[in-house]
Amino acid sequence: MSTDYDFDVAIIGAGPAGTSAALTLAKGGKEVVLVERGQYPGAKNVSGGALYGPVINELIPNYWEEEGFERFLTTKKISLLSDNKAVTIDINNQNFKEPPYNGVTVTRPKFDRWLAKKAEEAGAMILLDTVVEDFVWEGDQILGIKSGDDIIKSKLTIIAEGSSALLTEKAGLAKFPKPEHYAVALKETYELPSDVIESRYGLEKNEGFSNEMIGYAEGIPGGGFFYTNRDTLSFGLILNLKKLTKKKLKSTDVFEQFKTHPYIQKLIQDAKMIEYSSHTIPEGGFKHISKLYGNGVLVAGEAAGMLLNAGLYIEGMNFALEAGKIAGEAAIEILKMGDFSSNGTKIYENKLKKSFVYKDLKTFKRAAKFLDTDRIFTKYPDLITGLMEKLLINTGKPRKRIVKTAVGYVLKTMNILSLIKDAIGGWRSI
Ligand SMILES: Cc1cc2nc3c(=O)[nH]c(=O)nc-3n(C[C@H](O)[C@H](O)[C@H](O)COP(=O)(O)OP(=O)(O)OC[C@H]3O[C@@H](n4cnc5c(N)ncnc54)[C@H](O)[C@@H]3O)c2cc1C
Known part of the structure; x- marks a missing residue:
């Protein structure tokens, strides 16, 4: 095969990982094509x-002055749901109101297009409507891509x-998670005027909030999410695939049932649904990160299993952006060295191991197993919402001390061994 190359680097996929790599390479003066x-x-x-703010700010300084974003996040709410009850922790932090902002909401068609435009302006070529089907192989060396x-x-x-x-997988790098480590995510987008979003949820202009929800999903591990955008709302439910299959439930039925909860009804009331989509998510964490490099090839983002679900944190886009940037930086070094065998491409793994992507996945490596415990999604939301009802309800009779009521209720409702087991599991994994 001739060694006339069309590009220094070909990148498959214009999501956050691919575009971040393309931007980094183009800024470094390399010939790069991004195929989507x-x-x-x-x-x-x-x-x-x-999306967390710092990584995107490193890629595009002062990113918030641009058009790719919806609202900056000052509030995170975590809700536990059971039958007709909800308990919500509302974490408001005015420090998150300052640039570079701790987090922002994005809608992918807008964000991905904006980021791709930045890569294009830096010199990357973008090829759309093109499905990469295979690689160009010379022995076991990858020398490019094929589409038809x-x-x-x-x-x-x-x-x-x-x-x-x-x-x-074709490149021989995949390490597929077990079925229990895949989730299916269902998402709906609702339209609501921005002034209504601000008045309804008590937000200032451009300010937003996120709300994660646990419980009321037929006992399936996972959880709901709700984000405010400029004049739309993103709402959805993530469900563990294996448990869905085991319980012979359809994800769409569980989603419809989830939406009937009064807490959710209130969140989306009067908003008009304009879009529906679904997707799978690998949630295997650290143990299921794929091999990251091979002869002539690197893999970044969710393709390599880089997604963190540790309950309080669900991070995929910033992991993809960072891993893509590191892949781009590693590629620049590899191009300089001229060794495209796996001996040369290994640089990428060395670099990634020093990043928060690898370190966070390692820190929370037991989270996937812990979050696979059904009790967290059934018993605990019932327990907490039931306990709060017990503590707050007025029966017209004398009250007991709060601690006595709480301990009594917990012991009556929960198996103490399970409680201890979950406390230890939680301590070790999250
Ligand atoms: C419902 C849902 C909610 C989520 N919420 C959050 C959240 O709030 N915060 C967060 O950080 N993460 C979230 N995530 C995870 C996040 O979306 C992903 O981790 C992130 O998008 C991964 O980025 P990526 O670039 O690796 O892959 P992707 O974003 O999936 O991009 C891959 C790209 O490759 C293209 N492609 C695929 N195959 C080919 C091919 N053969 N040829 C050409 N192009 C191809 C695709 O069209 C796509 O554009 C969520 C995921 C889902 C499903």
């Missing part, structure tokens, strides 16, 4: 939409195809 199967970046992407009869030859290829990981 959608008609535009973000067309095929489903996401709740809470079209071939693009490149010294290096970065796979950033998201959770399907089909090409990651």
